[in-house]
Amino acid sequence: MSLLSVSGLRKCYGDKVVLDDVSLSVEQHDVICLIGSSGSGKSTLLRCLNLLEDIDDGVIEFEGREISDPRVDARDVRKRIGMVFQAYNLFPHLTVLENCTLAPHRVHGVRRAEAEDRARELLERFGLADQATKHPDRLSGGQQQRAALVRAMCTHPTLLLLDEITAALDPELVGEVLEIVRAEAERGMTMVLATHEMAFARDVATRVCFLDQGRILEQGPPEEIFTHPREERTRHFLRRVLPGQAGSSA
Amino acid sequence: MIDWSPSQHELERRQVRRRIRLRSGLIATAMTVLVFLVVGLVVTSSPGWPRVQETFFSSEHARASFPDIWDAIWLNIKMFLIAEVFILLSAILIALCRVSRSPWLMPLRITAVVYTDVVRGIPTILLVYLLAIGMPALQLQGLPNSGFFWATVALIVSYSAYVAEVFRAGIESVHPSQWASAEALGLSRGQTLRHVVVPQGVRRVVPPLLNDFVSLQKDTALASSALVFEAVFVARDYGNYNFNYTPLVVAAGFFIVMTVPLARLCDWLTARMRRRELAGAL
Numbered sequence A: 001m002s003l004l005s006v007s008g009l010r011k012c013y014g015d016k017v018v019l020d021d022v023s024l025s026v027e028q029h030d031v032i033c034l035i036g037s038s039g040s041g042k043s044t045l046l047r048c049l050n051l052l053e054d055i056d057d058g059v060i061e062f063e064g065r066e067i068s069d070p071r072v073d074a075r076d077v078r079k080r081i082g083m084v085f086q087a088y089n090l091f092p093h094l095t096v097l098e099n100c101t102l103a104p105h106r107v108h109g110v111r112r113a114e115a116e117d118r119a120r121e122l123l124e125r126f127g128l129a130d131q132a133t134k135h136p137d138r139l140s141g142g143q144q145q146r147a148a149l150v151r152a153m154c155t156h157p158t159l160l161l162l163d164e165i166t167a168a169l170d171p172e173l174v175g176e177v178l179e180i181v182r183a184e185a186e187r188g189m190t191m192v193l194a195t196h197e198m199a200f201a202r203d204v205a206t207r208v209c210f211l212d213q214g215r216i217l218e219q220g221p222p223e224e225i226f227t228h229p230r231e232e233r234t235r236h237f238l239r240r241v242l243p244g245q246a247g248s249s250a
Numbered sequence B: 001m002i003d004w005s006p007s008q009h010e011l012e013r014r015q016v017r018r019r020i021r022l023r024s025g026l027i028a029t030a031m032t033v034l035v036f037l038v039v040g041l042v043v044t045s046s047p048g049w050p051r052v053q054e055t056f057f058s059s060e061h062a063r064a065s066f067p068d069i070w071d072a073i074w075l076n077i078k079m080f081l082i083a084e085v086f087i088l089l090s091a092i093l094i095a096l097c098r099v100s101r102s103p104w105l106m107p108l109r110i111t112a113v114v115y116t117d118v119v120r121g122i123p124t125i126l127l128v129y130l131l132a133i134g135m136p137a138l139q140l141q142g143l144p145n146s147g148f149f150w151a152t153v154a155l156i157v158s159y160s161a162y163v164a165e166v167f168r169a170g171i172e173s174v175h176p177s178q179w180a181s182a183e184a185l186g187l188s189r190g191q192t193l194r195h196v197v198v199p200q201g202v203r204r205v206v207p208p209l210l211n212d213f214v215s216l217q218k219d220t221a222l223a224s225s226a227l228v229f230e231a232v233f234v235a236r237d238y239g240n241y242n243f244n245y246t247p248l249v250v251a252a253g254f255f256i257v258m259t260v261p262l263a264r265l266c267d268w269l270t271a272r273m274r275r276r277e278l279a280g281a282l
């Protein structure tokens, strides 16, 4: 049984169809990379998975239960799915440590001391040990993004959704953050992530999904997508983002 | 796509969503009716209710006093509308003085600080007395002597100080990164305030502003102490002749009716702003 399975997912904003008949299944320890041009619906898909949006059709199942049912308590689901946003969204009025302990303490009922231990351990691992007592606005972009990752992981999620978490970072910091994501992937964390970092996707993904105008046009293992894409549109996209590399059809 | 039609599953889900909405609606209605029934029963079954009803809620006195209060309330409305315009203008000026940084404007800054500190400390009714009785007594040439004029000025003076602080709070709540990005575009400090910071700050403070204006509507009643024949004055006058408080309740009813449209308008404006700017944004 898949950890997460999506079938026939549809999402519209007004008349505009943003996701159309999207189907996807995520197994334990999978790392799924969503690629596709800007506006293809990557963020929207992640937001639907976390029940931040009401969907217009289709089914989302998580751990064998349909979570797209309106009777499902979204908070229950979100307790087990972590999400990191494109724009960090750290709480500016709390220190990094407080950002990281808020949910474990208030939502999961972990004692404060215990939550702080867990947070400090993760911050340490992510190289943020000495930033714990600072407020987010005083951190660099890369540090903020790593703090956001720690915040999402402090609750021991079974699934992590990452939305272009390196979009706002310079290449050096990109490496820094991706290294951490890679390490988490190797520890067996299940992840769905939207990214524009093709090299990274190729490297860590167990499966790559190419989104085009709200549809998953093509999905498969990274070697296949990056070297032998079936669809012309995928080839076109890859030629654009990987000049002189992929798109060489078999 | 045009040829899409919802699946069976989606239709069922819509039904469930509808049921959930219906259920919330029913709970809300039932709770409201219940609470108001209980409160109503407790009040009307209290031993003193008949007397209270006679002195405060007599329909006969209400009818008799209604036309006079109706005529007088226009004075309150006029006073409120005039005062509101001047308050908004002077308050934003005071707030801008307070957040200015230029060394040339230091005297203005000090004046603004002292003004808000002093004026906010004086009870509004005292300001009304001071201006409405004191100013005419000075017998200055060219200044009007009417109670209406000076009571309105007193309200403007008093509320400008409050509203200025509300504006300032709004301006200062705008995140520093907005300043930074505007200045990075080459905007001057004044331009940044005018085009970026103030519009955002003002939106944020619409609810507390509304609060102050509702309060202002009610405080137009203070003009009665400057012998302006506004609604409360007229109501009290009637009550003193007939030994009955009902007209005051009628006046209160008028004030409530005045504030409700203002509150709904503000709710609507803020909801629209949020919808436009924050739709799905995270």
Ligand SMILES: Nc1ncnc2c1ncn2[C@@H]1O[C@H](COP(=O)(O)OP(=O)(O)OP(=O)(O)O)[C@@H](O)[C@H]1O
Residues within 6 Å of the ligand: A013, A016, A018, A036, A037, A038, A039, A040, A041, A042, A043, A044, A045, A164, A194, B279, B280, B281
């Ligand atoms: N709240 C909204 N209201 C209306 N349209 C929206 C809303 N949110 C997103 N959209 C539209 O949905 C489409 C998909 O947006 P989405 O943010 O999912 O793209 P994306 O693939 O994440 O792009 P990017 O790579 O630039 O982040 C876009 O065309 C966008 O304009």
Ligand SMILES: [Mg+2]
Residues within 6 Å of the ligand: A042, A043, A044, A086, A163, A164, A194
């Ligand atoms: Mg996006």
